[in-house]
Amino acid sequence: MLIILGFGGYFGTGRTSATALIPCAFGVLLLAAGIVATKYPKGKMHAMHIAILFALFGLVAAAVRAIPALLDHNYRPAVIMQLLMALICLVFVGLSVRSFIDARRTPQTRSGRRAGNNSIGKAKILFAQIRTLVN
Numbered sequence: 001m002l003i004i005l006g007f008g009g010y011f012g013t014g015r016t017s018a019t020a021l022i023p024c025a026f027g028v029l030l031l032a033a034g035i036v037a038t039k040y041p042k043g044k045m046h047a048m049h050i051a052i053l054f055a056l057f058g059l060v061a062a063a064v065r066a067i068p069a070l071l072d073h074n075y076r077p078a079v080i081m082q083l084l085m086a087l088i089c090l091v092f093v094g095l096s097v098r099s100f101i102d103a104r105r106t107p108q109t110r111s112g113r114r115a116g117n118n119s120i121g122k123a124k125i126l127f128a129q130i131r132t133l134v135n
Contacts, residue, residue, distance in 0.1 A: 001027070001088050002023045002024065002026050002027030002030065002058075002085060002088055002089075003023075003024050003027035003028065003031070004027075005023040005024070005027070005081060005084055005085060005088065006020065006021045006022065006023040006024025006025070006027060007021070007024055009021075009023065009077065009078075009081045010024070012077070013077050013078075017078075019078070020078070020081065022085075023058075023062075023081060023084075023085045023088075026054060026055075026057075026058040026085070026089070029051075029054045030051050030054055030055060030092070033047045033048065033050050033051035033054065034047070034051065037051070048096065048099075048100075051092075051096070052092075052093060052096050052097075055089045055092045055093050055096070056089070056093055058085060058086075058089040059086050059089035059090050059093060062082045062083070062085040062086035062089065063082075063086040065079075065082050066079055066082035066083040066085075066086055069082070070083065
């Protein structure tokens with residue numbers, strides 16, 4: 001989405017400023033981290049943490065510029081793009097944090113897969129919890 005926002009802003013404003021491509025650069029960084037996470041499963045956690053750092057930086061950088069401009073009732077295309085970039089990065093960070101929390105809550109089996117992905121895995125978790133209560 002950031003790549004589309006960057007190109008849309010650049011070509012939509014008549015290619016007047018190359019800074020309209022900044023969201024595109026952040027989109028490429030996030031895409032690269034996603035490709036690394038997909039291609040190298042052992043490095044998935046590290047790649048996703050790096051992606052979160054890029055998204056947090058994009059969120060802060062865009063919000064710091066957009067919020068004061070919006071408070072001054074400045075609705076230029078650049079300000080709207082900064083606001084959209086901040087919102088996209090915020091959603092990405094929120095979904096990533098939620099994914100990290102879910103991954104921590106679901107225990108892994110011996111094969112390295114998450115046990116809670118099917119009903120058998122959920123039953124194993126339930127029985128393990130019951131065993132701990134009984135003992």
